[in-house]
Amino acid sequence: MSLQIIINGLALGSVYALIATGFALIFNVLKFSNFAHGAMMTCGAFVGYFLAAGKGFGLFPTILISMIAGGVIGIGGEFIAFKRIIANHSSHIYFFVSSITLGTLLEGIVTLKVGANFYNYPRFFKVATINIGNIIISKSDAMMFCFSTMALLLLWYIIRYTKQGRAIRSVSFDRDTASLMGINVESVILITFFVSGALAGLAGVFLGINYTLYPTLGSLVVKGFIASVIGGLGSLPGAIIGAVFLGLLETLLIHTVGSGYAPALTFSVMLIFLLVRPQGISGSNIQEKA
Amino acid sequence: MKIIVKKCVTVFFCALVATLGLSAQGNAEKSDSEIVIGCIQDTTGPTSTMGKMVEEGALYAIDEVNAAGGINGKTIKMITYDTKGDVNEAINAYTRAVSTDKVKAIIGPPIANIALAIAPISEKYSVPIIGLGVDPKCQQKTDGTTYKNMFCLQPSTISQGTIMADYAIKERGCKTFGIIYNESNAYSVSLVDPFLNAAEKAGATIVDKVSYNANDKDFKTLLNDMISAKVDAIYSPGYTQEIILITQQARALGYKGDLIFGLDACPPFNTLLGEDADGIYFINNYDASDPKLVSIINDMKQKKNLDITNKFFLGYDIGKVIAQSFTEVGTDSKAVRDYIEHLTNFKGMTGDITIDPATHFPTGLKMVMYTYKGTTPVMLEHYSAD
Numbered sequence: 001m002s003l004q005i006i007i008n009g010l011a012l013g014s015v016y017a018l019i020a021t022g023f024a025l026i027f028n029v030l031k032f033s034n035f036a037h038g039a040m041m042t043c044g045a046f047v048g049y050f051l052a053a054g055k056g057f058g059l060f061p062t063i064l065i066s067m068i069a070g071g072v073i074g075i076g077g078e079f080i081a082f083k084r085i086i087a088n089h090s091s092h093i094y095f096f097v098s099s100i101t102l103g104t105l106l107e108g109i110v111t112l113k114v115g116a117n118f119y120n121y122p123r124f125f126k127v128a129t130i131n132i133g134n135i136i137i138s139k140s141d142a143m144m145f146c147f148s149t150m151a152l153l154l155l156w157y158i159i160r161y162t163k164q165g166r167a168i169r170s171v172s173f174d175r176d177t178a179s180l181m182g183i184n185v186e187s188v189i190l191i192t193f194f195v196s197g198a199l200a201g202l203a204g205v206f207l208g209i210n211y212t213l214y215p216t217l218g219s220l221v222v223k224g225f226i227a228s229v230i231g232g233l234g235s236l237p238g239a240i241i242g243a244v245f246l247g248l249l250e251t252l253l254i255h256t257v258g259s260g261y262a263p264a265l266t267f268s269v270m271l272i273f274l275l276v277r278p279q280g281i282s283g284s285n286i287q288e289k290a
Numbered sequence: 291m292k293i294i295v296k297k298c299v300t301v302f303f304c305a306l307v308a309t310l311g312l313s314a315q316g317n318a319e320k321s322d323s324e325i326v327i328g329c330i331q332d333t334t335g336p337t338s339t340m341g342k343m344v345e346e347g348a349l350y351a352i353d354e355v356n357a358a359g360g361i362n363g364k365t366i367k368m369i370t371y372d373t374k375g376d377v378n379e380a381i382n383a384y385t386r387a388v389s390t391d392k393v394k395a396i397i398g399p400p401i402a403n404i405a406l407a408i409a410p411i412s413e414k415y416s417v418p419i420i421g422l423g424v425d426p427k428c429q430q431k432t433d434g435t436t437y438k439n440m441f442c443l444q445p446s447t448i449s450q451g452t453i454m455a456d457y458a459i460k461e462r463g464c465k466t467f468g469i470i471y472n473e474s475n476a477y478s479v480s481l482v483d484p485f486l487n488a489a490e491k492a493g494a495t496i497v498d499k500v501s502y503n504a505n506d507k508d509f510k511t512l513l514n515d516m517i518s519a520k521v522d523a524i525y526s527p528g529y530t531q532e533i534i535l536i537t538q539q540a541r542a543l544g545y546k547g548d549l550i551f552g553l554d555a556c557p558p559f560n561t562l563l564g565e566d567a568d569g570i571y572f573i574n575n576y577d578a579s580d581p582k583l584v585s586i587i588n589d590m591k592q593k594k595n596l597d598i599t600n601k602f603f604l605g606y607d608i609g610k611v612i613a614q615s616f617t618e619v620g621t622d623s624k625a626v627r628d629y630i631e632h633l634t635n636f637k638g639m640t641g642d643i644t645i646d647p648a649t650h651f652p653t654g655l656k657m658v659m660y661t662y663k664g665t666t667p668v669m670l671e672h673y674s675a676d
Contacts, residue, residue: 001407004518004543008510116334116374120564128542138510138542211507212531219505256509259502260473278482 003135005255006248011141013247014148017240019224020231022199024239029172029192030086031234032095033225036042036077037200038218039106044070044201045208045217046110052122059124063147066205067198074197075190077102086189103218111215118214144206151202152240155195159236168192172234214233226270232280241281297623324367325621327352327612328387329397330419332404334557335375337529339558340400340601344422347598350398350586355613361621372664373399373609380544384408388415394621395420395612398440400601402428402477405440418627420608422601424450425480428491429650441630441650443608445657447477447527450552450573451484453673454525457571457659459492463669466495468516470509470536472528473501475674481552497521502532509539523548530554534563537570556600562664567662574658575600575640577669583639585648600640623629635643 019041026034030183048066051057057065081102085094130137159165170178172190207217223246228234231242249269253262273280327565329348331341348368356365369391371383380399387393398421399405404615405423414418420441421428426448429440458464467489471480486496498516502509516524517540524547533551541547551559555572576583583603590596611633612626619625631650636643646653659670 002514004514005511008508008514011510012508043482049314070487115338116336118336118562120534120562128538129544131544136542138539140542212534214531220507251511255514258500259506259512263503263505 004071005251007135007137007141009251011145011247012251013244014145015203015210016223016227016247017152017243018148018199018203018206019221020239020243020286021236022154022196022203023221023224024228024231024234024236025155025192025199027228027234028236029168029189030082030095031250032092033099033228033233034196035096035099035221036081036103036106037196038221039103040070040073040077040197040200040218041111041204041207041221042215042218043073043106043204044197045204045213046114046119047201047207048205049119049121049213052124053119059143063202063205064243066201068201070204071194071198073106074193074195074200077106077197078190088193097137102108107215107218114215116215118203118212119208120212121209124209140206140209144210147202151199153207155199156236158195164188164191226266228280229270230273230280232282235280235282238280238282245281275276310363314562322673323364325361325364325616326367326369326391326393327395327397328383328391328393329368330368330373330380330383330387330399330404331370331397332375332399332401333370333372335373336531337375337401339530339599341373343599344397344400344602344605344608346590346594346596347602347607348609349605350590350602351606351609355610359641361613361616364621365617368397368609369393373401373404375401375404377404380404381411382409383562384411384419388417389576393417394623395615395626397605397608397612398422400604403475406476409437409440412437415439415623416627417623418630420611420630422604422608423477425476426651427476427480436648436650439627441645443611443652444575444640445602445655446649446651447480448484449651451481451486451655452488453657453659454550454552454571454573455485455488455492455494457673458495458523458525458548459489461659462523462548462571464494464548466497466519466521466523468497468513468519468523468524469499470512470516470519470526470528471499471501472504472532474504475529476550478527478529478533485525485527507535509536510543513540513545517543517545521542521547525550527552528554530559530562534559537563537567538565541565553600556660557596557667558599560662560667561597563665566583566664568664569659571659571670574660574669576603577658577672578667579669580639586639603639607636607640607643610638611636611643 015157023037042205044066047069048062051065052062081098125139158170167183167188170183171185175185227243227246228239250266253265323633329345331345332338333341352366352368373380373383396417396419398419400422402425405421405428409428418439420443422444423442424447426446429442430436471482497519500512526533533554551572555570556574560567586597590598591608615626619629631647633645641655643652655673656674658672660667661670
């Protein structure tokens with residue numbers, strides 16, 4: 001495998017990492033897969049597009065506002081789709097149904113607003129590439145990798161070393177006991193949804209910049225889900241490891257067996273993980289609600 | 291209580307009967323003064339930029355005909371059906387058009403996959419579909435005979451692929467090519483072999499040929515080998531969204547050679563790309579400097595603030611061909627079909643159209659090669675499709 005292919009794989013893996021981490025964060029705290037995450041990415045991506053293309057915003061304000069918008073959408077989603085389910089300790093299946101419904105609703109709103117056409121982000125760089133010897137690195141890929149790394153390091157720091165992070169970990173471990181210890185579980189859940197939404201907004205902007213923008217952009221959440229399964233559902237480090245592994249695997253498969261067989265083989269790898277090592281690479285073993 | 295219910299039911303049924311009677315009378319009045327045609331297009335979905343333009347062009351032509359007195363005192367009414375880029379939606383739309391709305395002719399889609407889905411079903415009816423599906427399989431069965439109702443008003447992919455290869459080799463001096471195409475798209479697949487055959491016949495080398503799927507968005511890995519091999523040109527017959535990504539990702543990998551694209555690189559590709567489109571060469575249906583075309587372009591800009599594209603003029607020509615067939619042979623669908631099969635020397639916006647009864651494609655119709663200087667399309671040369 002040439003160095004250029006590895007770089008392409010890492011770039012792809014860094015996008016998957018952003019998707020997978022936002023996805024894994026919700027799973028980690030609430031023990032369910034939020035399939036509305038993809039639609040939240042789409043919403044964040046379109047917010048960024050209208051700022052960049054319509055208002056002429058630069059890259060950094062576009063990313064920042066899209067992340068805030070994604071976070072707000074995350075909180076709104078929690079309020080609409082999950083609040084009562086969590087409060088009522090409802091049946092597990094409702095989490096799954098509600099997240100699918102919320103995703104469809106958000107996607108429908110986006111389609112109504114912008115139509116089913118595709119859009120293209122304005123170019124943020126005059127020179128698109130960085131040349132290091134024979135290796136060519138796309139500036140947008142490099143930027144995506146750096147931003148993803150920074151965002152994930154920041155998330156790791158918050159969860160590991162801050163009071164709010166400890167609260168998130170406590171709620172993730174045992175919600176009822178955390179509540180008895182004086183932790184405001186509701187606000188922790190809101191913060192979790194905000195952070196997850198912000199990561200969705202960030203991932204959405206990068207996906208829009210790299211792959212054009214369309215209302216069903218959120219379907220790429222499947223890759224995040226696969227990465228989470230490979231890495232270990234609910235594990236944040238596992239999600240990142242799984243995503244980078246998936247990015248490299250996909251790139252290698254496309255290079256060796258072609259685009260036609262690559263998706264089938266990727267899903268086969270996921271199935272092998274589920275059969276042989278269901279806890280994933282990281283060894284996280286959380287029983288999913290739905 | 292029972293009496294009140296009985297009375298309510300009686301009143302309801304009377305009202306229903308009266309309403310149905312009046313609407314039937316209305317339809318009868320309409321059918322006396324209107325000739326209904328269908329327009330099956332992707333007006334939403336990933337290829338809606340094409341479908342909307344075909345619809346607008348056809349409408350423009352129909353409005354011109356109606357404004358000039360219509361067909362023997364009758365106006366043409368066009369009903370548009372949205373396929374949403376989905377073959378099942380297209381089949382439902384076609385069935386509704388021919389069986390419920392009783393259309394006399396159909397303006398078909400510019401999407402080969404959609405035309406391929408409709409083609410076998412169209413055999414059961416006698417309504418001609420004049421479309422733009424350039425894959426020969428849209429018009430011809432596997433045994434070589436034609437689907438009786440399927441017609442295309444632009445040159446086939448065999449002609450288009452050959453023209454693009456000839457241009458790249460003879461005019462651009464390209465000797466080595468990389469080919470990247472969408473294997474899940476009939477249009478894209480059908481443009482590969484004609485190009486490949488013409489290129490190899492002219493002594494060029496195909497260094498790398500790779501395929502992608504409809505959902506693929508990252509083409510860097512697929513492009514890697516052909517770019518490393520420093521090919522003179524990359525040929526990619528895909529839809530607009532795909533070739534935008536291929537352009538951006540090829541340039542991001544440092545590729546500075548030519549990019550040869552099909553009709554989907556026509557405007558609005560240049561505005562959607564979001565950067566300079568230098569080094570892109572593409573095929574088109576018309577010469578944009580033609581004064582007749584310029585006046586329509588300006589008129590549409592003034593009336594609807596629309597920047598019209600090549601698909602507009604293809605839709606316009608189909609609308610005019612249908613109107614001419616009604617004038618010449620009346621509104622019987624079978625007669626219209628026979629007339630179109632033997633259409634000769636129709637002066638259209640996209641050229642002089644003569645349909646070959648053996649293929650249901652135009653014969654001898656010229657096409658035009660274009661490039662971009664920055665984001666401005668520049669016409670290069672006329673080519674005969676034969």
